[in-house]
Amino acid sequence: MSFPAAKSLLLPQNAYSAFLFDMDGTILNSIAAAERVWGRWAAAQGLDVEAFLPTMHGKRGVDTITALNLPGVDPLVEAEKILRGEIEDVEGVVPIPGAVEFLSALPPERWAIVTSSPIDLAKRRLRAAGIPEPRHMVTAEDVTIGKPNPQGYILGSERLGARPSEVLVFEDVLAGIQAGEAAGADVVVITATHSHEIETGHPRIPGYLDVIPHVGEDGRLSVRLRA
DSSP states (O other), rough: OOOOGGGBBBBSSSOOOOEEEESTTTTTEHHHHHHHHHHHHHHHOOHHHHGOOOOOOOOSSHHHHHHHHHHTTOOHHHHHHHHHHHHHTTTOOOOOOTHEEEEEEEEOOGEEESSSSHHHHHHHHHHTOOOOOOOOOEEEEEOOSOSSSSSSHHHHHHHHTTTTTGGEEEOHHHHHHHHHHTOEEEEEEEEEOSSSOOOSSSSSSSTTEEEEEEEOTTEEEEEEEEO
């Protein structure tokens, strides 16, 4: 995969009270592991695996299964089975290049993860990728409706003591982008794991190798090009 030169990156131009990060595809890459587990499940259900897999990223498992409306399938039971499989299979889960350094440079009280993954899976994948657990994290158990509903990003903002309008959301998939938009936050799209470009008017960066977080004299956060 080829990335644009640093000078062509589209960076957020504002400064923020806090940063909120999606997890899978945004700070770590778990695509191979997730698609192995979900692919086996989809095949067992008689689904078109190739058509199904792109639809399950960025959402809670129970929401994905519920939306399929499969006869005789209990979404809660099946989501639990898939969760166990995902916790066991973290082969190939790696950080997005530069993500560990970028996160480590942020004040710990000023950023959080907002993920559609359940807490046990989130912790397992963070460990596998070598990313320390943040002080604040919103997971599937913390919301009643998952992305693209904005509930998670609103809650993440509250936990950091910020209004959503003062927050920058880092996302990689449409459901998460829509959740950030609906919360009233600014969004930057991470394209590191994209095989097809997402149509978006939001700023976008391929990863974190060419950018650094900046903390202003007023304490507000921004994203700048690495010198």
